Amino acid sequence: MTKTAWVFPGQGSQATGMGADLVDLPVGQAKLAIAEDILGWSVSEVCSSDDAQLSRTLYTQPCLYVIESILVDLLREKGHQPALVAGHSLGEYVALYTAGVFSFEAGLRLVQRRAELMDSTSDGKMAALIGFDREALDQQLQQTPGVVLANDNNAGQVVISGTPEAVAHIMATVKAKRAVPLNVSGAFHSPLMAPAATEFQQVLDSVTFQDAQVPVLSNVEPLPATDGSVLRDRLSRQMTGSVRWRELSLQLAAEGVDRVIEVGPGKVLTGLIKRTCGDIALENISSAAEIPA
Known part of the structure; x- marks a missing residue:
């Protein structure tokens, strides 16, 4: 029996026009409306705007979180479920939403504050x-x-x-x-992000973390975990810690995963995994049309 992992890309995978086919679908409309209420701006408008705005951290991270979360909902509507989940940097928030660790709204509020703090960083x-x-x-x-x-x-x-x-x-x-x-505002995933991480911790502490429904492999500790307190601790270390994607890819193979689906724009993560674990079957879903029946 095939064991499938879903992985979610982070900043750098965004593309103008991403999610354009989701705005007319009921689940897309619902999530986009919730997002606009929380963010105060339209994800679909930013995704269809010029690349300069979409590529600004303040907008990139919430847009990716929302678009990838809608794709997750559509996959579930078609009866698909992963055995494990993981995300690259920002993508880890989508992985935690997918695993039922926190609600879409709670995750988006975390991502919004994360994006604000990282966007305002000017050192590094x-x-x-x-x-x-x-x-x-x-x-x-x-x-x-x-x-x-x-x-x-x-x-x-x-x-x-x-x-x-x-x-x-x-x-x-x-x-x-x-x-x-890289065209970024600061030294992300380094000790220079410590002041931003300390401020972010206040928001993180306000969110309830449930135990995950499927194991999550984290960036700072690429071993499967379901305990909500463990996943919270790992996420709190993510802003200053390294993204250990090479080890995470090897762990997917060690867990018996033989199929990986990258859910979100681009093919960055499947490309990285291919170079580390060539025997794993790789697929990409960046639009509703690509979701299997």
Whole structure:
């Protein structure tokens, strides 16, 4: 019997026009109306606006959460259920909603505050490295204060995060096929996010976390868990902790998962998993039309 995991992409997967086919569906209309009431702006309008607005963290994160959550609801309407769930950075919030840990509304309020705090961060820099010597990178990170491994996506692709000077030093000293600065407002998933994480904790503490209905693999600790208090603790560490996606991908295979569905725009996560676990069957659902009957 096939064991299926659903995974949810985060910031960087957004695309102008995403979710356009969801606005005429009953579940889409309902969720979009709730979202507009909470956010004070229209997700569908932002998704169809210019790329500059959609790519701003303040808007990107709530838009992805809402669109991916609607796709989850549509999958359930067709009788589909995952055996495990996981999400990349922002996507972890959709995973927790999918697992029944908190309501759509509670999750959106968390994402809204997270986006506000991260959007207002002005210190730090991030950069993606592709095709590099892992040992050399690890050595330089240990020797360079102020920079950490933010996203360990797979063996050949990572993101570093830290002070502009420290990130520039790593980019200059570690040979890579590609080293690309990221257009973000701050050093996400690094200790530099500690002030924002402390402020966010106040909102996180106000939300009730139920035990998960299916196991969740978290970014900071990629082992299956269902206990609500454990999942809350893991999420509280996410803003300053590394996204351990390479280990998470390996854990999916260790759990006997033989099929992964990426629910949301783009194909980033299936691409990353393919490079780590080539034997897992991979699918993508970014629109209602792609949901199997």
